[in-house]
Structure formats: C-alpha cells, structure tokens
Amino acid sequence: MTADGVATGGDLAIGVDIGGTKCLALVLRGDTVIDESRRETPSADHLAEHLIDMVSAIEERLGCRVPVLGVGAPGLVTPDGVVRASPNLRDAADVALGKRLRDVGRWRVHVENDATAAAYAEWATGVARGSRHVMMVTLGTGIGGGWVVDGKVHRGAHGFAGEIGHMVIVANGTPCPCGKRGCWERYASGSALRQFSGGEDGEVVARRAARGDADALSVMQTFADWVALGLANLVNAFDPEVIVLGGGVVESADMFLPVVKDRLREHLYSSEQRPCPDVVAAKHGERSGAIGAALLGRLH
Ligand SMILES: [Zn+2]
Numbered sequence: 001m002t003a004d005g006v007a008t009g010g011d012l013a014i015g016v017d018i019g020g021t022k023c024l025a026l027v028l029r030g031d032t033v034i035d036e037s038r039r040e041t042p043s044a045d046h047l048a049e050h051l052i053d054m055v056s057a058i059e060e061r062l063g064c065r066v067p068v069l070g071v072g073a074p075g076l077v078t079p080d081g082v083v084r085a086s087p088n089l090r091d092a093a094d095v096a097l098g099k100r101l102r103d104v105g106r107w108r109v110h111v112e113n114d115a116t117a118a119a120y121a122e123w124a125t126g127v128a129r130g131s132r133h134v135m136m137v138t139l140g141t142g143i144g145g146g147w148v149v150d151g152k153v154h155r156g157a158h159g160f161a162g163e164i165g166h167m168v169i170v171a172n173g174t175p176c177p178c179g180k181r182g183c184w185e186r187y188a189s190g191s192a193l194r195q196f197s198g199g200e201d202g203e204v205v206a207r208r209a210a211r212g213d214a215d216a217l218s219v220m221q222t223f224a225d226w227v228a229l230g231l232a233n234l235v236n237a238f239d240p241e242v243i244v245l246g247g248g249v250v251e252s253a254d255m256f257l258p259v260v261k262d263r264l265r266e267h268l269y270s271s272e273q274r275p276c277p278d279v280v281a282a283k284h285g286e287r288s289g290a291i292g293a294a295l296l297g298r299l300h
Helices: 044-062 098-100 115-127 192-198 202-210 214-238 248-255 257-267 287-298
Strands: 013-020 022-029 034-041 067-074 083-085 093-095 107-112 134-139 142-151 152-154 242-246 276-280
Touching: 013 044, 013 115, 013 276, 022 044, 022 287, 034 044, 034 287, 044 098, 044 202, 067 098, 067 115, 067 214, 067 287, 083 257, 098 107, 098 134, 107 115, 107 287, 115 134, 115 152, 115 242, 115 287, 134 214, 134 287, 142 214, 192 202, 192 214, 202 214, 202 248, 202 287, 214 257, 242 248, 242 287, 248 257, 248 287, 257 276
Parallel strands: 013 067, 067 107, 134 242, 242 276
Antiparallel strands: 013 022, 022 034, 083 093, 134 142, 142 152
C-alpha cells in the first residue's frame, strides 16, 4: 500500500520498448508477461507524456501501482537516460526521458538502449541463456546492436556501443536518416525488406516466399545476403559465441535464417579455420527489448 492507500504490485515491473513506429509496453510478474499493449510512437518531444499515459493506463487496468519502469529507447542513450540522438525517432535530440519519467515520482526508472535491453533479455531468460559472449542484432525500422561480453552487458565508454545499423557497408550508398550514406540498416532492416519488396510487409513477403513465389524468394535471398554481410563484419570484429536476431522481421525467420547462416560462413574471414557462431531467432521475438527493459529496471 502507498501512503495514499493505493495497492502496489511489489514483484511487478513494466518494460517499454520504443520502436520507430510503435511503443510496446508489457508487465512482468517474475519472468512472466501478464499484460501487454501497443501504441503508435509519437515525436520525441511528446514521448515522456505518451509513456506516462500508457503506463498509467496499464496500472489502472491492473488495479495497482507498479514500482519499476524500464524503458528501451533506440539510438544514443546516456547512463542517466538522455536520448542524445535517434535517427528513426522524430525530433530526437537530447531528450531527457529518464528525468521526465523520474520527476513523476511514481516509479523507479531506468532507460537503456533498446538493443542492449534485448540482449540482456535473451541472455538472462531467452535463447542465449548460459552463453558468455552474445551479440544481439535487432532488425526493425533500423538495426540495433547489443552485447553481452564475458557474461556482462557491454555499453562502451559512454553507453553508446552497438550502433551497428550505421556501419557503412556501401561507400556512397543509399542515404540514411542519420545523415550518412550506405549504412547497413538501409540494406538489412525491416524497412529495407519492405523497400526491396516494393512496399510489402516482411510477413507478407515471407508468406509469398513460403508458397514458392519466385519474386518473394528472390527478395528474401537479397535481404538475407545483406544481413549476412554485416554479421560477418561483426563476427570478424567481436568473435561472439552466438548471434541472436530480434525485431519484427524475426517472426519470418524461417524464410531467411538458413540463407543468412550459409552466407555468413562464406563472408567470414578464414571460415574453415574457426567455429562460425550460431545465428538464432530471439526466444522473446519482438518482445525482447521490452522484457529486457523491465528486467534491467529491477536491477537499478
Ligand atoms: Zn545511418
């Protein structure tokens, strides 16, 4: 019970994943998701109010206060929860999201990079449980990267590690919302898949490919090859034990994962002389980021 007589759910934690198009919020009791909701992502200056409203609606539905609020945000997120830059969120520059949520005074708030949160979820409770070197790659509106290195979450010197979507993979290639050209996420994200298919959703292309449609199979092949090329560069640099693919596109993993694995081995430096890391779909699917945000929120 709080001072004003409202019940608190002591073991509950809310996790929110802010995506380029939608925000996914869920509630964990222990490791179990007991409530879930989605809303469209607003421009970054309205984000805090939007999340407060979303979380308040969840608490009302549950009939109790939830003490922990973890948020996964795309882009450069500082340890105190400022979103410095995020090319796939409108107007995101120096948004003090953590402070604005903390100022409400109702939750213990932690803001994390979304892919770092996803990596933590898959390592702690998902498909990479028991591994010590995990690379998480989320394929959504953009591409996010998160690492567990030697059993610890790796954030880099400023919290900005893992911006793998903006590794330049084609010199002077397709323009990216980040201002550069030829970034990997222009070729291997969910948005890129949509672009390759002439505007169709990834799931629609995957369904057509599963029926043997030649155009759809060719689109999936092209997409998988771009995914594999970027992964090979990352494996050359970081030598992970396992690569976990997350994000919305992973719902169609059956249609492109086998090609990704084959092509990764072909692209990898000296692949005959080394183990090639396994590439697996996230156990939590597109929920990884929100689950990881809730779990990390409990730790802070
Ligand atoms: Zn970029």
